[in-house]
Amino acid sequence: MINRYVNIGNLFxxxxxxxxxxxxxxxxxxxxxxxxxxxxITMLAIGQGSKRSIQTQISSMGSNMLFVEPGQGMMGxxxxxxxxxxxxxxxxxxxxxxxxxxxxxxxxxxxxSGQVIYGTNNSPTSMSGVNPNYLNISKYTIADGDMxxxxxxxxxxxxxxxxxxxxxxxxxxxxxxxxKIIRFKSIPMRIIGVLTAKGNNSMGQDQDDVILAxxxxxxxxxxxITYFNRIFASARTESVSDSAKTEIEAILRKxxxxxxxxxxxxxxxxxxxxxxxxxxxxxxxxxxxxxxxAISLLVGGIGIMNIMYVSVTExxxxxxxxxxxxARGVDILxxxxxxxxxxxxxxxxxxxxxxxxxxxxxxTLAGWPIYIQIYTVLLSFIVCSVTxxxxxxxxxxxxASLDPIDAIRYx
Amino acid sequence: xxxxxxxxxxLKRDFVVGDETVHALRDVSFSINEGEFVTIxxxxxxxxxxxxxxxxxxxxxxxxxxxxxxxxxxxxxxxxRAMLRNRxxxxxxxxxxxxxxxxxxxxxxxPLVYNSxxxxxxxxxxxxxxxxxxxxxxxxxxxxxQMSGGQQQRVAIARALxxxxxxxxxxxxxxxxxxxxxxxxxxxxxxxxxxQGRTIIFVTHNPELxxxxxxxxxxxxxxxxxxxxxxxxxxxxxMLKKLPKLND
Numbered sequence: 001m002i003n004r005y006v007n008i009g010n011l012f013x014x015x016x017x018x019x020x021x022x023x024x025x026x027x028x029x030x031x032x033x034x035x036x037x038x039x040x041i042t043m044l045a046i047g048q049g050s051k052r053s054i055q056t057q058i059s060s061m062g063s064n065m066l067f068v069e070p071g072q073g074m075m076g077x078x079x080x081x082x083x084x085x086x087x088x089x090x091x092x093x094x095x096x097x098x099x100x101x102x103x104x105x106x107x108x109x110x111x112x113s114g115q116v117i118y119g120t121n122n123s124p125t126s127m128s129g130v131n132p133n134y135l136n137i138s139k140y141t142i143a144d145g146d147m148x149x150x151x152x153x154x155x156x157x158x159x160x161x162x163x164x165x166x167x168x169x170x171x172x173x174x175x176x177x178x179x180k181i182i183r184f185k186s187i188p189m190r191i192i193g194v195l196t197a198k199g200n201n202s203m204g205q206d207q208d209d210v211i212l213a214x215x216x217x218x219x220x221x222x223x224x225i226t227y228f229n230r231i232f233a234s235a236r237t238e239s240v241s242d243s244a245k246t247e248i249e250a251i252l253r254k255x256x257x258x259x260x261x262x263x264x265x266x267x268x269x270x271x272x273x274x275x276x277x278x279x280x281x282x283x284x285x286x287x288x289x290x291x292x293x294a295i296s297l298l299v300g301g302i303g304i305m306n307i308m309y310v311s312v313t314e315x316x317x318x319x320x321x322x323x324x325x326x327a328r329g330v331d332i333l334x335x336x337x338x339x340x341x342x343x344x345x346x347x348x349x350x351x352x353x354x355x356x357x358x359x360x361x362x363x364t365l366a367g368w369p370i371y372i373q374i375y376t377v378l379l380s381f382i383v384c385s386v387t388x389x390x391x392x393x394x395x396x397x398x399x400a401s402l403d404p405i406d407a408i409r410y411x
Numbered sequence: 412x413x414x415x416x417x418x419x420x421x422l423k424r425d426f427v428v429g430d431e432t433v434h435a436l437r438d439v440s441f442s443i444n445e446g447e448f449v450t451i452x453x454x455x456x457x458x459x460x461x462x463x464x465x466x467x468x469x470x471x472x473x474x475x476x477x478x479x480x481x482x483x484x485x486x487x488x489x490x491x492r493a494m495l496r497n498r499x500x501x502x503x504x505x506x507x508x509x510x511x512x513x514x515x516x517x518x519x520x521x522p523l524v525y526n527s528x529x530x531x532x533x534x535x536x537x538x539x540x541x542x543x544x545x546x547x548x549x550x551x552x553x554x555x556x557q558m559s560g561g562q563q564q565r566v567a568i569a570r571a572l573x574x575x576x577x578x579x580x581x582x583x584x585x586x587x588x589x590x591x592x593x594x595x596x597x598x599x600x601x602x603x604x605x606x607q608g609r610t611i612i613f614v615t616h617n618p619e620l621x622x623x624x625x626x627x628x629x630x631x632x633x634x635x636x637x638x639x640x641x642x643x644x645x646x647x648x649x650m651l652k653k654l655p656k657l658n659d
Contacts, residue, residue, distance in 0.1 A: 010524045021512045321508040324469060325522040325570070326497020328490045405469050408504065 008338075011331065015339040018311075026343060029307045032300025033347030033387070034354060037380045040293035041355025044376045046362060047286030049369035054278045058271060060198060064104075064238050065137055065271045066245055068092075068231040068252065071264055086227040087256065087265045093231060095255040102244035104236045105133035108228040110218040114185045116166065116211065123169035127160070127184055127211040129218025130232070137234045140212075145178040145193030148214050156216040160189045163208035164197040187221055189213065241272045294383075300347070301387040308340050308395035319399050320407025333400035340392020341385055348384030352377055416480055416577050416610050417443040417466065423474035424461050435461040437633040438475070443612065443626075445577075448604040448644075450621050451614045453630035460582075462630065463614045467500055467580050468492045480577045497525050501571025505583035507563040509555040515542060515566045516551045522574045541569040544607075545599060561592035568599060572609075579603070581613045585620070591654055597623055598647035623647050 019026045070087040093108050100106070110129035115122050132147050134140070148159045162170075162177060171177050177191045198207040219225055235244035245268050252266055312319070319332055327335075356372060363370045424436040435458045443449055453459040464470040465477055468484050469492070477484045480499055484492065496502075501522075509518045519538040523529045529537070542551055545565040555563060564584065571579055581600065585593035601623060603609040613624060621627040622645040629637035 007524070007527045014524070017513070317506075317508060318510060321504075321510075322521070322525075323493065324467065324496060324502050326493050326525040326574075328493040328525075330490075331525060405464050408508065 008334070011334050011338055014335050015342055018315075018335075018339055019342060022311075025307065029303055029343050030347035030350065032303040033297065033344050033384060034300075034351040036293060036297030036300040037348050037351025037384060038355035038358060039296055040290060040380050040383075041352060041372065041376060042358045042362065043289035043293050044286060045355070045359035045370040045372045046368055047282060047289055048371040048373060048376075049363075051279045051282040051286065052371045053369040054282065055275055058275050058278060060139060063271050063275070064234040064236075064241060066103075066233050066235060066241065066248065066268060067109075068233075068248060068266050068268050069229075071266045086225075088228040088231055090226070090228070092252055092255045093228065095251050096231065096233065096248065099251050100233075100244075100247060102235055102240045102247050103233045105136045106231065106233045107131045107134040107137055108215050109134070109230040109232055110215050110223060110225065111229045112185065112218055112222045116170065116182055116184045118170040118180065118182045121170045121172055123166065125166055125169075125209050125211060127213055127218060127222065129213050129215035129222075131215060134212065134232060137232045140198065141196045142193045143196040144176075145191070147193055148212075153214040153216050156220050157214060158187065158189045158217060158221065159192045160184075160211050160213040161193040161195060162191055162212075163195045163210040165206055165209040166211055167194055184211065185222055189217075235270075238272070241270050245270050297383060297387060301344070301391040304340055304343055304388065305391035305395060307343075308336060308392055309398070311339075312336065312395050312399040315399075316402065316407050316410040319402050320404050320410060323402070323404035324408055329400040332402075333396045336396035336399045337389065337392050340396065341388035344384045344388030344392075345381075348381050351384070352380060355380075414445045415442050415478075416445050416447075417441075417612075418478040419465075419475070420477070421475035422462075422465060422472050422477055424458075424465060424470070425473045434633050436465070436472075439630075439633070439635055440475075441628060441635060441638060443578075443610065445610050446604070446608045447626055448601070448611045448624045449613070449626045449628060450624040451612060451628045451630065452616065452618060452621065454616060456632075457630040458633040459614055459616075459630050461633075463580065463582055463612075466578075466612060467502060468496050493525075497522060498574060499577050501568075501574065501576035501579045503564070503567050503571050503579065503581040503584045505586040507555075507560075507567045507587075509563055509566055509570075511556060512554055514552050514554055515547060515558070515569075518555060518566055519569045519573050521570060526574065537573050538569070541573040542566070544572060544603075545569045559592075560588050561595055564588065564592075564596050565599065568596075568603075572603070577610065579609055579611045581611065583615055584613065585617075586615070591651070594647045594651040594654065598651060601644075601647050 068088060088108075090108075093106065096103070096106050107130045111126055112129070113124070113126040116125050128134075131153055132149060135142070135147055142161065145161070147161055148157065152159055160182070167177050170182065177194055180191050181188050182191060183189070195208065195210070195212070200206055215228070233244070233248065235241040248268050249264065253264065256265060258265070322332060359370045359372055362368050419439055419441050422436055422439045423434070426433045426435055439462065451459055451462065461470070465472060468479060468487070471487065471492075472485055479495065482495065484495070487495065510521070516535065516538045519541050520534050523534040523537060539548075539551060542548060545568050547562065547565050547569065550558065550562060555566065558566065584600075585596050588596060597620070600611055600613065604611050604625075613620065621641065624641060625644055626640050627637070628635055
């Protein structure tokens with residue numbers, strides 16, 4: 001005649017009724033959980049939001065991008081600044097072009113800065129000598145006109161493509177810049193295209209304040225040098241970015257005839273590194289904020305435990321009565337456990353909503369980027385239920401282990 | 412001869428308090444048949460509470476055996492006894508023990524909540540029937556704190572009846588009530604016993620109540636010292652009529 005079946009539905013109703021009888025206390029108990037969950041959600045939303053905004057900004061520069069810059073070196077016993085080193089040669093570029101496996105585009109870069117003049121307008125800017133692949137590497141597109149070609153590179157043609165800022169600065173009365181001649185360091189150059197605007201990068205640099213020209217033109221006609229300032233490349237996919245980096249290092253070491261014991265006289269940087277460098281601060285902040293929020297969740301859980309203990313003591317006679325009319329230990333245990341979980345899960349739901357609301361408010365009022373991940377919401381939810389079960393367990397056990405004889409006569 | 416509902420055979424119950432063993436029940440034997448209204452009396456320390464706990468399957472004997480409706484309780488574990496209480500026993504306590512802020516009908520439904528063979532519709536029907544039987548058909552939705560002591564005890568009796576128990580166990584069920592209400596509750600018990608044939612055990616320290624029962628068992632120091640049939644059962648409802656009218 002022993003029936004092991006537990007009617008969860010009935011126990012649920014009992015727990016609901018008990019909470020309903022003590023609404024205000026239930027709400028106060030929930031408050032700990034509500035604040036805990038809401039702060040977890042908000043903190044993570046802000047943390048993830050800032051991380052993502054950095055990531056998207058960096059990816060706008062090309063997330064597969066790698067570049068080689070000359071390393072620090074000695075010149076006649078004097079340690080030299082890296083940028084003045086002349087270690088990147090056309091031979092290196094050729095070696096990379098012919099020997100790579102993981103790279104999709106490679107472009108040398110020769111930089112020059114100076115005043116650009118058109119008519120009565122002038123503006124300080126920098127000119128980058130590159131090849132046409134640079135557009136792919138750096139995620140530039142042509143808005144108007146054309147990009148220069150390999151033929152222009154062979155002939156060191158005096159042509160260029162300008163960024164939006166340069167256009168705004170020089171062509172103040174709205175004329176079409178394509179076909180016009182500008183002068184850069186007294187060299188006349190014909191504009192053959194205009195780049196689509198990209199805006200500022202994550203470091204606040206204006207990516208549109210740029211003039212692209214064939215690298216041979218900059219080398220021969222403007223700077224009169226034979227080396228490169230940098231070599232840009234893009235990995236075939238984001239996932240081979242690390243392999244691409246190792247590959248470039250190997251090729252360049254060979255090309256530079258470095259012995260095994262020598263240090264690299266160049267540096268390979270990848271955008272991935274930049275991303276992790278830039279996001280490490282926000283990652284740390286996220287972990288910190290989440291830890292603080294988790295502590296408040298813990299405090300909320302202890303609040304539940306406390307109230308459940310009080311509730312069990314207060315309702316000792318009720319427990320005694322329930323037992324004497326046939327409730328088993330497991331029925332009482334589940335009744336109180338369900339009550340604790342109901343408090344924590346209801347608190348969790350309110351907390352999630354409040355957290356999302358607060359995040360949106362922060363986004364609207366302070367203009368901070370936010371990003372609410374489904375998994376943080378789910379996680380907070382699971383943590384809440386677990387908190388309820390964990391902190392509700394001991395009071396529920398205490399209730400279930402009461403002796404009905406003592407409990408029913410408890411004063 | 413009618414069916415034996417309760418059979419107590421050489422029942423012993425010892426408690427160990429510190430180094431001493433207290434013999435709360437030394438050697439108690441009796442049986443109760445269906446349809447009897449038995450009062451169990453004794454002063455405090457006589458072992459009547461211990462006996463009540465045994466009869467109510469809240470406890471197990473140290474020696475001897477107790478059969479409720481033919482089922483031996485001695486070897487049962489806690490859960491089995493809980494199930495047995497749920498199906499066979501109706502408790503009525505001195506302090507009613509109703510759930511606070513809960514309607515009469517929900518209080519009465521409570522034992523059936525722990526019986527998974529009864530669905531919620533049948534539960535409600537049985538609760539209403541039980542409340543009607545104790546004369547509270549018009550108080551179904553009253554909350555426990557909106558009712559008088561007598562009404563609350565009626566709800567408690569309805570709760571004890573709702574699972575159709577083989578025995579009603581009342582523990583000082585009139586102890587908290589004034590004289591008039593006590594007679595009302597007593598006459599309800601008598602009615603349940605005489606008209607519906609309910610078997611009732613009424614544990615009390617009040618010797619007056621013996622005149623209303625069909626049989627009286629007296630305990631002292633853990634032993635039955637008197638077990639008598641009452642040939643002249645007084646009627647509680649008659650007594651009620653003799654009471655002076657209250658101007659309320």
